[in-house]
Amino acid sequence: MGAVVPGAVAPSAGLAATPDTETVAGSTVSAPRIVEVYPNPARADDRGEYVRLRVPAGNWTLSDGESTVSVSADPGYLVVTGAPDALPNGTEGSVVAAPLSLANGGERLTLHEGTANGRRVDSVEYGSAPEGEPWLRGTDPPWRPVGYHPRDPASVGTANATAFVLPDAPGPPAATLRGADRRILLAGYTFESERATEELLAAERRGVRVRVLVDDAPVGGITDRQARLLDRLVAAGVEVHALGGPVARFRYHHAKYAVVDDTALVLTENWKPAGTGGADSRGWGVRLDSRAAADELASVFEHDAGWRDARPWDEYRTGRSFTAAAPADETYAQQFGPANVRVRNAIVLTAPGNAETGVVRVVDAATERVDVVQPTVEDGPMLTATRRAAERGVEVRILLSSAWYVREENEALAGRLNGWADRAGLPLEARLADPAGRYGKIHAKGVVADDVAVVGSLNWNPTSARENREVAVALRGPEVATYYREVFEADWRAGSDAVPRSLLLVGVGVAAATVLYARRRIEFA
Template identity: 25%
Template sequence: IIVCALGFVYLSDWSDADVPDIQLYEVKPTQTDEGFALINNSGGAIDLNGYKVSNGTGTVSFTSSLELGPGETLIVVQYDDESPYFLSRDGHPYKKWGVSGIAGDNFELDDDGFALYLYNSSNNIVDAFCYGNAAGDSVHWTGRAFAAMGEQSNAFAVRASYDKAEASAWYRWGTTSNVFDPDKKFDAEVSPFLFPECGGIPVFKALEGAKDSVYVSMYMITEPNAIACLAECAKRGVTVKLLLEGHTGGYYLDGSSDYAKMLKYLVESGAEVNVLTRENESSDDLRRYYYLHTKYCIIDGETVIVTSENWDTYNFTGKTVSDPTEGSNRGWGVIVKSKDYADYMKAVFDNDNSKAYGDVFGFTHVYPGTAPMAITYTSPSDQYPIQTFATKVTPILSPDNSWDATIHYIDNTRKRIDMEMLAISEEYFDAAVESPVSHLIKKAESADVRVLICMTENRDKVIEEISYLNDNSKIKVGYMSHPYLHNKGLVFDDTALVSTVNWTATGFLTNREVGVIIHSPEVADYFAAAFDSDFEDNYDSEAERYVIEASTVLEISILGAAMIAAAAAILLIDRRSRSL
């Protein structure tokens, strides 16, 4: 540890031997039981006398002898109001400041953001935690602050890594703590496919072959034939478990919808269906994720299917499409055969599907009294040929590591980046804000960067953001409306990313999202070829502005022309707007 004249400790220079003996371990930012926890990482007991925690305006100080044993933790709060989560966990003792030799002086955590600093008994800063809208501290904290979690009784941050002081070293309690590791690669056989061309047929066929178990984590699964296929699996003795998002448009706590009735049929067929939601409209919202935005399934403990698309009536038609402009959504998917990757994703599923955190409930609990709607499975008769490639894959998750992973692969690209993206947040177009967009702009100076985005209804903002890219980058950007661009896929040189992650704050930091990096030139070229076709149809390299159909985007006619010139569109989406 390097200590400067002012007593600052450069935390970014920690090595394994430099990790402080006492560190911040948990932080509860809101409600009456707000506070923090310390942990002893040393091999012996340490007296906390002389230690203090400050938020810049107030301090909690340890004013008398208080030993913390090796590996022990201690929660410190002002009020010990009944808490079923932060204060009532076995093996997590707590003390109140103002008593027991712990003094509090004007110490209060701001719900919107703050920075905490831990001082040792020599009055040196040895640890830090930045939260919400707090500005990053380049001396004591690296990079962006830990994302705000909302005012929930189960919302507190937990330390996952002790050798760094940055957002990736922390996770929200109840989520997972998978720090991005570019060297984590599982051997796999990978079969790529495209929407709308495939009509969901590769998924149907994989489910038909399930023998032991099917676990599905999905934002929305509304195609009757997809639900019927899962029901058939359950009826023939396959263990079928689903975790579904409970706040999808029009379906929240609406037991009278056809969607709910089909799910009730699935339950009666023997499947377990859980919903990530709040218990009822008047209960506290304890959701760990802003949205469960995943789109994956695990089959027989050895196969994982990841797509950018929901299993809905638009994508799972069971019919192949030769001309994608005649289909519905543009999306990518992969079948990954890998026991190690399946084990990894099963652990994620089990964590998210747990009822221990107050946000997962059985379907019949959420939708009491819903009558089943009988549905019959029809196996698709169309054939969709797929190729399989031996390769390696790296798991990507939000909120765990998708931000770090995205920036890593952008920065390490040498020749090409092709991206199809549904949504990009407005704040990422601020030149002063580090974001994947700023890294993409920088990379375009040395590599060929091409982007296709979805057109938004907000035409003025679209043009504004297009002007920003035209003025500040060498990115080649076009828009796509047919088929509807719902993809969130990228190709980085000889690596491909298939994912559900929109480039939004929710997509990276507060949703549960899933992606998979495929380290395969063949798979990268497969998706790049599809991108080439899409790009050729939607980008004009000779035109100063892109040609957009007037009937699709701007209801304007200029001198009777059927087509008008407009800037290439970049999708603007607010963190609380559509995220499908």
């Protein structure tokens, strides 16, 4: 038997790959398959574990090598479980109540035609199972939290838009909330904005339905300021939920957006003074006057706020203490005001699911320039796409934060990237930003690739792309791309003209070494 990758499920060694369909008496029918395995529910004694089968009509036997379950079935999906009353909501298929004890540490499951001695038609083998996550056949990644359903990228067509950046233009987020007549769905990682609170309360008073969704455990904890503001909202009748806990579908609810009537507001920044308040971070934002975009984000909100890991705020906050924190209070001159632009097509991207692939496609399609701004970047498909772009002659620039908490790792990253580009003679350059008094730190997460700009909460790291809830929009059009590129150009020029040097130590035996320096070096203001 081949080696089992921990946490993965694969066809067992010695069994030919089972086709999705097979031909019986001249007709094409679905082949019998084990399509889902849920070994490790977030319940006592693993109540609710199950195996989901897709079978033609007939008699079938499921075995884990120690015990067997035999069923007689009509064509369709079967859910085999020892605790039908504990199955997660939305589990599809005819339920078969039968003794079942799946190993959390991993085992092999086989499906036989007829009895356990009959023809083996399918088999899967899994390693250590994450708590609260079933495995789904044919998905990437295969383990997904119960209650999470990935989305396809949503193309929402043309739209008039307002492009803006922070801290220069803190007006659009508040003004968008102020214009609500029917609905406000506000999603955030954190919420500490007095200005947004006042706008939400005013909207509630004039009959707008207002709902707020935040993460229940942001890094550093929920502040006493956030708790106080959310308490005010709940007291006024606003529906507030905190998403997370032991059955959480996402590591963090990191998205930052709002649906206001038929308008979609997508941000890189948090709802707090340092973000949307314009008191610190360089951020990007866009307001799309698009019913299709608003409805797509409303659907995301309903999916995220409508399950059991989204707890009412007053229930969540009972008995909890919160972190003391002072809000940012700096002021900055406006260099870039908001701009009304035409978007030829907008695509709503979400993570987990399609955002990482969406960004890769944008970068892979570029033929002239790719500009990336991120707090920091980790190795992965998005960074690899920028390397591919440089290899085909596209000019690539990557602007990173110089904030104290990422400065050292960003120095090293820029050094590696620039050293690679120097050695290969490729048009890629990485640089650490110098705010130069125009903002506090880089917090934007954006890409401009030819005439497409991507704006949203997606960080370029595996956790953000594959475990967090993130929202971004890819905006096609020369006007919108030009706006963000001009901001990028100004931030790039203010950064260090020189770039990190790379140091390579090559050992020869145990006594000799050669030190090679790249032709660039680090300088900071």
